[in-house]
Amino acid sequence: MKIARYKKVQRFIGFYTNYFKFHQPYQILVDGTFCFAARQEQINIKDQLPKYFASEVKLLTTKCIIIETETIAKKTFGALTILKQFGIHQCNHKTPVTGSECLLSMIGKNNSHHYCVATQDRSLQDALREIPGVPLIYLHKKAPTLEKPSDVSQALAESKKESCTITESQNAVLKTLKEKCGLPTTETGERRKKKKKKGGPNPLSCLKKKKKSKGSQKQPIPKSEGKIKKRVRVKLPAHVKQAISVNK
Numbered sequence: 001m002k003i004a005r006y007k008k009v010q011r012f013i014g015f016y017t018n019y020f021k022f023h024q025p026y027q028i029l030v031d032g033t034f035c036f037a038a039r040q041e042q043i044n045i046k047d048q049l050p051k052y053f054a055s056e057v058k059l060l061t062t063k064c065i066i067i068e069t070e071t072i073a074k075k076t077f078g079a080l081t082i083l084k085q086f087g088i089h090q091c092n093h094k095t096p097v098t099g100s101e102c103l104l105s106m107i108g109k110n111n112s113h114h115y116c117v118a119t120q121d122r123s124l125q126d127a128l129r130e131i132p133g134v135p136l137i138y139l140h141k142k143a144p145t146l147e148k149p150s151d152v153s154q155a156l157a158e159s160k161k162e163s164c165t166i167t168e169s170q171n172a173v174l175k176t177l178k179e180k181c182g183l184p185t186t187e188t189g190e191r192r193k194k195k196k197k198k199g200g201p202n203p204l205s206c207l208k209k210k211k212k213s214k215g216s217q218k219q220p221i222p223k224s225e226g227k228i229k230k231r232v233r234v235k236l237p238a239h240v241k242q243a244i245s246v247n248k
């Protein structure tokens with residue numbers, strides 16, 4: 001898998017883990033249309049989906065989906081055999097409903113069981129995009145593809161983000177409380193400054209840079225003339241550098 005593609009999937013998965021509490025193994029509800037497309041493209045869902053997610057996945061289907069696929073078996077040749085490889089998830093439909101109805105009922109209003117849905121059914125996809133936190137997977141030719149989180153999902157994630165950040169008024173209350181308790185109010189700022197002083201530029205990285213660029217000594221060192229940088233200069237005058245490069 002190409003790196004860009006891998007990164008994209010991981011970013012989307014990260015989104016669902018952060019904002020909708022998804023976790024491994026990811027439960028993927030697979031319907032007949034997806035299996036039919038997989039059969040046509042001759043790809044093995046069981047192999048390809050875990051590879052694509054680069055994580056553990058659990059492939060699931062429901063009784064209703066199997067029954068629906070069975071009734072149109074001639075059109076969906078081969079899809080049924082693929083479907084039957086997966087775990088059958090209880091959907092509690094005593095009289096079977098259509099695959100898309102069944103999936104929608106399992107997702108419910110907010111997908112509280114954290115299902116992903118693998119389908120090629122456009123109208124089902126449209127319906128699922130309206131429910132926040134439902135990862136959609138479809139086949140683009142031979143490539144399984146996790147769709148970008150829907151607008152509804154992103155909007156909900158944004159609102160969650162906002163509720164996590166401290167407002168100015170809350171910040172003011174915190175400040176007064178800290179003052180009452182005798183705690184320093186600018187604690188974090190001080191800590192950050194200290195950290196910067198401690199860390200400084202890595203002396204080893206300075207050495208390497210100087211070796212690479214011969215004759216670049218004239219370049220002024222920007223900003224801070226920290227002790228470490230000065231030391232490096234003293235340690236490595238031009239003739240020493242030349243000696244090193246000759247030895248190497």
Ligand SMILES: [Zn+2]
Nearest residue numbers: 064091093102
């Ligand atoms: Zn069902």
